[in-house]
Amino acid sequence: MSAQPSPRSRPNPNATPRPGVPSRGDGARARLTIAPDRVRRRLRARLLMWGAALVTVASLFTLVAFHVFAAQSAFTLERLSKERTNEQFRNQRLRLAVANASSASVVIKASEDFGMVEGSGVITLTVPPGRHTNSPSLVVAAPSSVKDWSETKQALEP
Numbered sequence: 001m002s003a004q005p006s007p008r009s010r011p012n013p014n015a016t017p018r019p020g021v022p023s024r025g026d027g028a029r030a031r032l033t034i035a036p037d038r039v040r041r042r043l044r045a046r047l048l049m050w051g052a053a054l055v056t057v058a059s060l061f062t063l064v065a066f067h068v069f070a071a072q073s074a075f076t077l078e079r080l081s082k083e084r085t086n087e088q089f090r091n092q093r094l095r096l097a098v099a100n101a102s103s104a105s106v107v108i109k110a111s112e113d114f115g116m117v118e119g120s121g122v123i124t125l126t127v128p129p130g131r132h133t134n135s136p137s138l139v140v141a142a143p144s145s146v147k148d149w150s151e152t153k154q155a156l157e158p
Helices: 036-101 104-113 146-156
Strands: none
16 A cells, blocks of 8 residues: 555645655645644653753752751751850859859958958847837947947837
């Protein structure tokens, strides 16, 4: 069986002449075309493959970027952990220095260096409970002599 042109000639809107191929003029060449739906399917397949490749590359790039950010965050956390540990040690050293500086022996030595002397005796004043607690007119001053003490004692007695 040989391929002969159909006796009925009909124009094919999808037929395009190929360059370099002589046309016979009777339209036989125009009827021999590649199936246009096959070309469209190949074009869609190419576009789909390019799209899939682009999505794959973009997702890999995003994955690598997230990995880099995670590694940087890990380094930052490690640095902050070291800083926190150093600051805790510094806080302990400062607390020890404050405790040493505020101890009784250091305070007594510093007061002696400033020329302060220890008092000759301790005077304790006792106020009877509940009698003068709300009285605003009562002012008690430390006695400077024996005479002041006797006056203060008389003022406190009923």
